[in-house]
Amino acid sequence: MPEKAIIAVDALGGDNAPDVVLDGVAQALAADADLTVILCGPDEVVTPFAAAHERCVAQPCTEAISMGEHPAQAVRKKKDSSIVVGCRLVKEGAAQGFFSAGSTGACLAAATLVMGRAKGVARPALATVIPSPVRPVVMCDVGANADCKPEYLVQFARMGSVYAQKMLGIESPRVALLNIGEEEEKGSQFAQEAHKLMREKVPNFAGNAEGGDVLAATFDVFVTDGFTGNVCLKTIEGTSKVLFKTLKGIMMGSLSAKLGALALKGGLTELKTQVSADTYGGAPLLGVKGACIVGHGSSSALAVRNGVLVSARQVREGVSELIAQTASAS
Amino acid sequence: MPEKAIIAVDALGGDNAPDVVLDGVAQALAADADLTVILCGPDEVVTPFAAAHERCVAQPCTEAISMGEHPAQAVRKKKDSSIVVGCRLVKEGAAQGFFSAGSTGACLAAATLVMGRAKGVARPALATVIPSPVRPVVMCDVGANADCKPEYLVQFARMGSVYAQKMLGIESPRVALLNIGEEEEKGSQFAQEAHKLMREKVPNFAGNAEGGDVLAATFDVFVTDGFTGNVCLKTIEGTSKVLFKTLKGIMMGSLSAKLGALALKGGLTELKTQVSADTYGGAPLLGVKGACIVGHGSSSALAVRNGVLVSARQVREGVSELIAQTASAS
Numbered sequence: 001m002p003e004k005a006i007i008a009v010d011a012l013g014g015d016n017a018p019d020v021v022l023d024g025v026a027q028a029l030a031a032d033a034d035l036t037v038i039l040c041g042p043d044e045v046v047t048p049f050a051a052a053h054e055r056c057v058a059q060p061c062t063e064a065i066s067m068g069e070h071p072a073q074a075v076r077k078k079k080d081s082s083i084v085v086g087c088r089l090v091k092e093g094a095a096q097g098f099f100s101a102g103s104t105g106a107c108l109a110a111a112t113l114v115m116g117r118a119k120g121v122a123r124p125a126l127a128t129v130i131p132s133p134v135r136p137v138v139m140c141d142v143g144a145n146a147d148c149k150p151e152y153l154v155q156f157a158r159m160g161s162v163y164a165q166k167m168l169g170i171e172s173p174r175v176a177l178l179n180i181g182e183e184e185e186k187g188s189q190f191a192q193e194a195h196k197l198m199r200e201k202v203p204n205f206a207g208n209a210e211g212g213d214v215l216a217a218t219f220d221v222f223v224t225d226g227f228t229g230n231v232c233l234k235t236i237e238g239t240s241k242v243l244f245k246t247l248k249g250i251m252m253g254s255l256s257a258k259l260g261a262l263a264l265k266g267g268l269t270e271l272k273t274q275v276s277a278d279t280y281g282g283a284p285l286l287g288v289k290g291a292c293i294v295g296h297g298s299s300s301a302l303a304v305r306n307g308v309l310v311s312a313r314q315v316r317e318g319v320s321e322l323i324a325q326t327a328s329a330s
Numbered sequence: 331m332p333e334k335a336i337i338a339v340d341a342l343g344g345d346n347a348p349d350v351v352l353d354g355v356a357q358a359l360a361a362d363a364d365l366t367v368i369l370c371g372p373d374e375v376v377t378p379f380a381a382a383h384e385r386c387v388a389q390p391c392t393e394a395i396s397m398g399e400h401p402a403q404a405v406r407k408k409k410d411s412s413i414v415v416g417c418r419l420v421k422e423g424a425a426q427g428f429f430s431a432g433s434t435g436a437c438l439a440a441a442t443l444v445m446g447r448a449k450g451v452a453r454p455a456l457a458t459v460i461p462s463p464v465r466p467v468v469m470c471d472v473g474a475n476a477d478c479k480p481e482y483l484v485q486f487a488r489m490g491s492v493y494a495q496k497m498l499g500i501e502s503p504r505v506a507l508l509n510i511g512e513e514e515e516k517g518s519q520f521a522q523e524a525h526k527l528m529r530e531k532v533p534n535f536a537g538n539a540e541g542g543d544v545l546a547a548t549f550d551v552f553v554t555d556g557f558t559g560n561v562c563l564k565t566i567e568g569t570s571k572v573l574f575k576t577l578k579g580i581m582m583g584s585l586s587a588k589l590g591a592l593a594l595k596g597g598l599t600e601l602k603t604q605v606s607a608d609t610y611g612g613a614p615l616l617g618v619k620g621a622c623i624v625g626h627g628s629s630s631a632l633a634v635r636n637g638v639l640v641s642a643r644q645v646r647e648g649v650s651e652l653i654a655q656t657a658s659a660s
Contacts, residue, residue: 132572133572133573133576134572143510146510146517146518146519146521147518147519147520178561180473180476180556180557180560180561180564187476187557188476188477188555188557189476189477190477191476191557210560210561210564210568211560211561211562211563211564211565211566211567211568212564212565212567212568212569212571213568214565214568214569215565215568215569215572215573216568216571216572225518226510227510227517227518227521227558228557228558228561230510230540230541231508231510231540231541231558231561231562232541232561232562232565233541234510234540234541234542235541235542235544235545235562235565235566235569236541236565236569237541237542238540238541238542238543238544238545238546239542239544239545239565239566239569239570239573240569240573241542241546242462242463242464242545242546243463243545243569243570243573243601243605246463246601247577247598247601250594250597250598250600250601251594251597253597254593256593257593257594257597259590259593260589260590260591260592260593260594261590261593261594262590263584263586263587263589263590263591264580264581264587264590264591264594267580267581267583267587268577268580270580271573271576271577271580275573
């Protein structure tokens with residue numbers, strides 16, 4: 001039997017909040033009988049929902065942080081926003097994890113400022129599970145730290161490895177540095193220094209990877225600065241989107257194509273599910289004291305459901321605690 | 331009637347040289363009656379081929395630069411290698427352009443050292459046409475300069491714009507900076523400074539782009555440092571490759587799927603051609619005195635054919651001269 005898990009959820013996160021969030025939370029509660037959700041948002045939204053759902057507690061808040069606001073400023077100013085309140089619930093021990101499909105920047109700022117960094121972690125990093133049809137892989141950082149020092153990447157490698165072990169069940173994850181050539185002397189000054197440090201300090205370091213290796217799942221964990229990682233992640237998502245859209249056009253192009261497409265429907269639906277970001281529900285911020293998962297702004301109810309369930313699993317697997325142990329031991 | 335064009339070709343470039351190169355050159359000569367090729371390589375390879383083909387001149391060389399060699403050292407040492415000789419033919423005016431599917435680094439080093447930088451160009455940059463099913467777009471730099479100063483990107487924007495105008499026929503190309511958010515304050519310190527400079531100095535600058543915008547062709551020219559550009563390019567190629575391979579697996583999965591796939595074959599073949607790097611034959615090095623196009627190491631004969639033809643078109647369109655004018659005027 002899984003342990004109980006208590007996850008704070010931002011009812012206002014995402015382009016289609018609160019409806020999609022409420023729908024996703026209801027699905028998550030139905031899927032996991034040991035899950036409790038503390039729903040943070042306007043009283044008129046969260047109180048009736050909590051009253052109508054078992055294991056859901058309302059946490060009314062009076063403020064909201066929108067996508068356009070300056071993250072750190074908004075977090076400092078809006079102490080009663082759903083994002084800040086959700087992180088505070090984790091800090092105070094009322095919840096063990098926090099999920100939001102709202103402003104990534106505000107979630108990162110709130111988690112870092114309110115939950116706090118794990119001891120020994122210089123920079124918390126945003127990781128993500130890249131949904132590859134080969135097998136899922138982890139990339140870290142995908143946007144929390146646009147400017148990095150090479151030594152941060154050593155920590156990203158360790159945190160990403162813990163995540164791959166615990167959440168993907170890969171016992172000995174092979175870690176690669178995202179670079180522009182296989183040879184160790186390849187890449188920018190930064191990449192060369194990061195390679196050297198990782199070679200020294202990351203026992204499961206397997207060398208340089210290139211952009212094409214990510215979806216091909218040549219390695220298990222791809223380590224990079226948040227700028228390159230974000231470009232790479234969005235390039236994968238955008239490339240898949242354009243190719244699927246073009247494919248759809250081809251399949252609708254004629255009657256015979258439509259009939260042909262019918263025969264492939266099962267396989268294609270499976271592939272679309274495999275490569276959909278919705279399957280993994282969000283990106284975990286690693287290196288803070290508690291679980292914090294940030295979903296896409298465009299999250300569907302399914303993505304919210306999965307994001308909440310992944311948050312609960314991350315809590316049960318003790319990912320944050322293990323990262324803190326690893327960081328303070330090194 | 332197109333003007334005559336003389337292109338030096340490295341017979342030793344690529345994983346399947348010289349056979350694939352000779353095949354591609356023969357196809358290019360057949361396709362363009364005003365093209366002359368000077369074929370650089372071992373006497374026993376180039377002399378019989380030139381004897382058997384009209385408008386092909388042999389340029390025997392005694393040395394070869396392999397993929398694994400240190401580019402700049404190899405170029406300095408091997409004065410009689412096919413790459414150095416090809417670039418020297420351009421420098422001396424015997425040829426107007428050079429094509430190789432060999433070591434990218436060696437081609438860049440040879441073109442820069444032997445042909446020389448165009449006046450006013452701080453750093454020549456490797457551009458590429460990204461084959462999108464929406465419409466082709468230009469990305470620059472995709473790997474010549476892993477470390478950049480923000481001001482280089484202003485030049486990449488200008489050079490990329492000239493290339494889009496002349497080679498893709500886009501009269502007023504919209505230039506974007508590859509970044510990790512649309513807002514101008516987004517991104518690394520480097521990206522923020524580059525954004526500010528481009529805003530000031532590039533009249534056709536249209537703002538920030540994200541990784542997903544490249545294949546979606548949201549803009550015409552994507553400007554970036556060579557590290558990020560290379561990761562992005564290889565991510566697009568690798569993502570397409572994995573998705574096509576998975577799709578093929580689905581189509582071969584059952585008899586009904588095989589039959590269904592038959593009805594889609596025409597459309598899928600067209601899509602594969604559209605997104606194939608072979609269609610554009612290679613990446614031009616912009617900002618040197620002459621045309622220099624570098625093909626993929628895995629170039630097929632078709633890719634070599636297209637690379638040679640694109641080199642000839644670049645010569646006829648006067649791309650290098652226009653870039654030199656633009657650079658020295660600014």
